Amino acid sequence: MQRRQILTAGAALSAALATPALLIRRAHAEAGKLRLSHGYGILYLPLIVMRDQKLLEKHADAAGLGPIDVSWQMLDGGNVINDAMLAGSLDIAGTGAPGFITLWSRARGIPRSEIIGVSGMSTCTLSLNTNRPNIRSLADFTPGDKIALPGIKTSLAAVVLQMLVAKQFGQANYAKLDPMTVGLPHPEAFTALMSGKTEIAAHFASPPYSSRELEDPRICPPSAPMAQI
Numbered sequence: 001m002q003r004r005q006i007l008t009a010g011a012a013l014s015a016a017l018a019t020p021a022l023l024i025r026r027a028h029a030e031a032g033k034l035r036l037s038h039g040y041g042i043l044y045l046p047l048i049v050m051r052d053q054k055l056l057e058k059h060a061d062a063a064g065l066g067p068i069d070v071s072w073q074m075l076d077g078g079n080v081i082n083d084a085m086l087a088g089s090l091d092i093a094g095t096g097a098p099g100f101i102t103l104w105s106r107a108r109g110i111p112r113s114e115i116i117g118v119s120g121m122s123t124c125t126l127s128l129n130t131n132r133p134n135i136r137s138l139a140d141f142t143p144g145d146k147i148a149l150p151g152i153k154t155s156l157a158a159v160v161l162q163m164l165v166a167k168q169f170g171q172a173n174y175a176k177l178d179p180m181t182v183g184l185p186h187p188e189a190f191t192a193l194m195s196g197k198t199e200i201a202a203h204f205a206s207p208p209y210s211s212r213e214l215e216d217p218r219i220c221p222p223s224a225p226m227a228q229i
Contacts, residue, residue, distance in 0.1 A: 007105075010054045012106070014097040017229060019196030021156060021217075023097065023138075026036030031135070032068060032069060032128050033068060033069035033070070033071070033221055034056065034068055034069070034070050034091055034092065034093045035071050035089065035092070035139060036070070036071070036073070036090070036091065036092045036093065036155075037072065037073040037074065037075040037081065037084065037090055037091050037092075037093045037094065038051070038072070038074065038075075038076070038093075038094040039074070039075060039076040039077075039094060039150065039184060039185075039186070040076055040187055040209075041123060041124075041206045041208060041209060042095050042122070042206070042207045042208060043094075043121070043122050043124050043133055043206055043207075044121075044122070045122065046121055046122065047094050047121070048140070048160060053070050054070075055068050057067065057070055073090070075090075075093065076150045076151075076156075076185035076186060077099075077150040077154075077183055077185070078095055078096060078098060078099025078100075078102060078103070078150070078151040078154030078155045079099075079151045079152065079153075079154055079155075079183065080151065081093045081095045081099060081103070081226055082099060082103040082154065083108070085113075085115065086103070086106065086107060086113060087219075088112070088113070090155050090226070092118070094121060096150075096155055096157075097154055097156060098120050098154055098155065098158070098159040098160075099154045099155060099156070100115070100117055100178065101149065102154050103115050103119070104127065104195065112115070124206050124207055125159055125177045125204055125206070125207065125210070126156070126157055126204060126210070127204075127205055127206075127210035127214070127217050128161070128164075128202055128203075128204045128215075129202060129205060129210060129213045129214060129220070130193075130194065130203075130219070130220050131135040131193050131194075131196050131200075131203055131218055131220070132145065132201045132202075132220070133220060135201060135202065135220065136220070137168075138164060138165060138168050138177065139151075139168070139225075140167075141180060141201070141202075143179070143180065143202035144199065144201075145180060145199075145202065146180055146181070146182045146198075146200050146201055146202075147161070147177065147180050147181045147182065147197045147200075147203070148181075148182050148183075148184040148188075148189035148192060148193065148203045148204070148205060149181055149182075149184070149203070149204040150183065150184070150185065150186065150204070151183050152178070152181050152182075152183045153178065153181075157204035157205075157206075158178075158181060158204075159202070161181070162174045162175060162177075162178070166178050181201065182197075182199075184200075186203075186205060186206065186209045187209075189201065189203045189205065189209070190205070190209045190212065190213065193213060193219070193228055194213065194216060194219075196218065
């Protein structure tokens with residue numbers, strides 16, 4: 001059984017990274033190539049460094065494993081990553097814990113699609129930033145105010161938003177703001193929020209996008225219960 005592997009990135013995960021040898025050995029034995037993905041932002045810095053410095057290729061050569069074909073994709077959001085993993089077009093991915101749990105449950109028991117978590121990867125602060133001066137709490141959002149996040153329902157930001165909503169409006173209403181969420185990669189969400197000319201009223205962002213947004217006086221800093229997480 002072939003096991004696809006995931007590196008998780010989330011708000012409560014320790015800064016650790018799987019050893020390159022573990023990932024390379026499986027690829028060398030089964031396919032001679034390795035297909036990986038990471039998203040946008042500081043959360044994925046370990047994988048970005050691995051990609052830039054060609055660490056997988058270097059360690060494979062040093063271990064006498066011979067050359068391997070390493071390819072990288074930029075994928076953001078649990079839905080997109082999960083589809084790629086289940087389709088067999090991706091071997092290793094950096095993703096948030098909610099996306100990983102969803103993927104693990106969907107692939108469990110399916111031959112050649114089993115998913116295993118390799119390691120926690122990083123930790124960061126998520127911030128729900130808005131360009132609407134009238135939005136000072138979750139209760140101020142209207143149906144026309146869209147909230148951009150990497151993936152609807154399955155991304156870390158989406159689940160944290162549901163937790164905040166449940167805290168304010170009650171557990172039964174945890175999905176109250178889900179219809180207002182829009183799945184956008186962080187760079188696109190950043191551009192939309194900063195332009196102020198789209199339906200995007202808020203962006204649940206991670207660094208560096210969250211800090212860059214708050215440098216602009218038009219972007220309102222989070223306030224209770226929209227505190228940084």
